[in-house]
Amino acid sequence: MTARLDRPGLLFALIGLAGLVLPLVQFKPNRIVPGEGIALAGALPAGWPLTAALAAILLAGCLHWRAGLRLALALAAVVAVLLSLGAAATHLTPPDNTLARVAPATGFWLLLLAFALMLADGLARLRPSLILRWMLLGGALALVAALLASGALEGVSVMREYTVRRDSFLREAQAHLLLAFGSLGLALAVGLPLGVGIHQTPTLRRPILSVLNVLQTIPSLALFGIMIPIFGWIAATVPGAAQAGVSGIGVFPALVALFLYSLLPVVSNTLTGLSGVSPATQEAATGLGLTRAQVLGQVLVPLALPVMLAAVRIVLVQNIGLAVIAGLIGGGGFGTFVFQGLNQTAMDLVLLGALPTIALALVAGIAMDLLVEAASRRPKGDRP
Amino acid sequence: MTGRVLLTAAMLFLLAFLASPDSFAWLFQPVTRNNAPAIYSQTSLLSLTLSHLVLVGLAVAASTLVALVLAVLVTRPAGREFLPLARTVTSVGQTFPPVAVLALAVPIMGFGAGPTLVALFLYGLLPVFENTLAGLTGQPPNVAEAARGMGLTPWQRLWQVDLPLALPVILTGMRLTAVISLGTATIGSTVAARTLGEVIIAGLLSSNTAFVLQGGMVVGIIAVLIHEGFQMLERSAARRVGLTR
Numbered sequence: 001m002t003a004r005l006d007r008p009g010l011l012f013a014l015i016g017l018a019g020l021v022l023p024l025v026q027f028k029p030n031r032i033v034p035g036e037g038i039a040l041a042g043a044l045p046a047g048w049p050l051t052a053a054l055a056a057i058l059l060a061g062c063l064h065w066r067a068g069l070r071l072a073l074a075l076a077a078v079v080a081v082l083l084s085l086g087a088a089a090t091h092l093t094p095p096d097n098t099l100a101r102v103a104p105a106t107g108f109w110l111l112l113l114a115f116a117l118m119l120a121d122g123l124a125r126l127r128p129s130l131i132l133r134w135m136l137l138g139g140a141l142a143l144v145a146a147l148l149a150s151g152a153l154e155g156v157s158v159m160r161e162y163t164v165r166r167d168s169f170l171r172e173a174q175a176h177l178l179l180a181f182g183s184l185g186l187a188l189a190v191g192l193p194l195g196v197g198i199h200q201t202p203t204l205r206r207p208i209l210s211v212l213n214v215l216q217t218i219p220s221l222a223l224f225g226i227m228i229p230i231f232g233w234i235a236a237t238v239p240g241a242a243q244a245g246v247s248g249i250g251v252f253p254a255l256v257a258l259f260l261y262s263l264l265p266v267v268s269n270t271l272t273g274l275s276g277v278s279p280a281t282q283e284a285a286t287g288l289g290l291t292r293a294q295v296l297g298q299v300l301v302p303l304a305l306p307v308m309l310a311a312v313r314i315v316l317v318q319n320i321g322l323a324v325i326a327g328l329i330g331g332g333g334f335g336t337f338v339f340q341g342l343n344q345t346a347m348d349l350v351l352l353g354a355l356p357t358i359a360l361a362l363v364a365g366i367a368m369d370l371l372v373e374a375a376s377r378r379p380k381g382d383r384p
Numbered sequence: 385m386t387g388r389v390l391l392t393a394a395m396l397f398l399l400a401f402l403a404s405p406d407s408f409a410w411l412f413q414p415v416t417r418n419n420a421p422a423i424y425s426q427t428s429l430l431s432l433t434l435s436h437l438v439l440v441g442l443a444v445a446a447s448t449l450v451a452l453v454l455a456v457l458v459t460r461p462a463g464r465e466f467l468p469l470a471r472t473v474t475s476v477g478q479t480f481p482p483v484a485v486l487a488l489a490v491p492i493m494g495f496g497a498g499p500t501l502v503a504l505f506l507y508g509l510l511p512v513f514e515n516t517l518a519g520l521t522g523q524p525p526n527v528a529e530a531a532r533g534m535g536l537t538p539w540q541r542l543w544q545v546d547l548p549l550a551l552p553v554i555l556t557g558m559r560l561t562a563v564i565s566l567g568t569a570t571i572g573s574t575v576a577a578r579t580l581g582e583v584i585i586a587g588l589l590s591s592n593t594a595f596v597l598q599g600g601m602v603v604g605i606i607a608v609l610i611h612e613g614f615q616m617l618e619r620s621a622a623r624r625v626g627l628t629r
């Protein structure tokens with residue numbers, strides 16, 4: 001530890017101290033009306049000592065410490081902020097009152113941001129190895145699961161919304177995953193052969209890529225909307241389609257719209273990956289007596305794997321986000337809660353849809369990043 | 385060449401359609417049912433298009449400006465400490481779904497154009513920032529050597545060497561931002577922002593495919609035009625600094 005100030009730490013301290021001053025929670029007599037804000041110090045019996053402890057961590061972050069120590073402190077602070085939100089909710093809600101809601105407010109989000117930044121900064125400086133990062137991701141997920149399962153957050157408004165509609169939440173979660181992963185699967189099934197095809201026949205590249213490019217520019221809302229009448233028409237005219245569950249509203253239009261959006265990244269990255277393999281490597285493979293199909297399967301595809309996995313990352317993260325729009329056209333998913341909440345101006349309901357979506361996208365993005373890194377390391381055989 | 389002809393045709397078609405939507409009613413009549421109107425007339429399409437473009441333009445301008453300043457700051461010696469953090473934040477931030485960001489801005493900003501503008505601004509920061517950073521840090525070391533050898537001050541080097549060299553990549557970031565914002569702004573209509581999304585949502589609510597199609601068509605054509613326009617700028621910026629692309 002030296003006396004020199006740590007500038008990022010100073011930034012986190014500013015954000016965090018603002019979070020301590022601003023209201024941690026909003027106390028609302030019922031779920032629709034705006035409420036009054038209460039800062040951390042007043043929201044809990046142990047509010048003042050807790051405020052002092054968090055402020056101390058923030059100020060300590062302004063000095064130079066070992067990265068590991070900062071990381072541990074930041075992690076402890078994140079957990080403390082989450083627990084105090086839960087405790088504030090339980091403390092502030094009068095007993096037997098089922099209408100009152102305690103929702104997270106600006107102060108909570110700022111505190112979470114400050115400590116999450118501190119955590120991210122500590123991680124970036126520590127430069128953990130790949131395996132350690134997988135373990136950290138797993139640990140973070142386990143921690144969140146434990147927090148949610150412990151019931152410590154039960155009193156918070158979002159969790160109250162969840163308790164009321166547990167069944168529909170699980171149903172929409174399933175629908176959301178089906179939309180995101182199903183469209184990814186479809187895109188891979190069609191996009192990979194298409195990418196390989198335009199790699200082998202260069203004359204087709206321009207027309208196919210331009211069509212996919214234009215598809216990508218259609219606003220998502222419109223593409224979802226256009227799918228409704230198309231599927232309605234298919235259900236009405238193609239024999240057996242309606243029996244197979246195809247209809248104008250529901251999961252099919254959303255799935256196909258997401259599939260169309262996913263094609264461009266898959267096809268263009270497959271092409272980029274395959275074109276990136278040096279001609280010398282290909283010639284060597286041909287010289288060894290491999291057939292064209294063998295060259296493709298045993299040389300080109302393994303070498304292009306990292307770029308193709310990068311496409312999977314783009315598509316997965318993009319589709320988890322876009323699947324929210326399916327909620328607007330009756331396609332299910334977390335978007336159902338988001339748009340219901342917006343219609344009823346019930347922000348807790350909006351959060352119930354938005355937070356899991358963000359978490360899902362975040363986890364998918366980080367996990368895919370790690371996979372891409374692992375795949376791009378393997379061929380060289382030099383693990384640090 | 386055919387590309388340019390197609391683009392010009394698309395632009396002329398768009399202008400004609402916006403100037404007099406009713407003359408194109410025949411185009412959308414086949415997809416209407418039960419004598420529903422073929423052309424959205426609640427608000428003029430032209431004014432919706434303009435307010436859509438103003439919203440996107442403001443957001444892109446603001447996010448470009450802020451992202452440029454931030455990227456320049458974290459690549460100066462004084463801001464170097466922020467560089468690893470900035471990289472993590474941009475890669476994590478881009479996984480946040482734009483729709484979720486929009487929805488989360490509502491409790492803070494209320495309904496209307498405000499939350500849409502904030503969501504577009506925040507979301508737009510990242511591509512520009514990431515690309516500017518790549519442009520400013522990815523230059524070959526001999527460029528920096530040459531600039532120092534010529535006796536340029538750090539400030540002169542930034543203005544006369546680094547930024548012009550990074551311009552094509554910065555423009556790519558702006559293109560990504562603009563195209564994403566254009567599409568995301570339509571969703572802003574669910575929180576009462578005045579954009580072309582209003583037309584699409586009206587179509588969805590009254591099951592009038594004609595509205596969905598015309599809203600989507602106008603946004604789609606504008607997106608293609610902006611996409612191509614930026615690519616032209618990128619090519620000319622690359623030519624100016626002698627990078628052939």
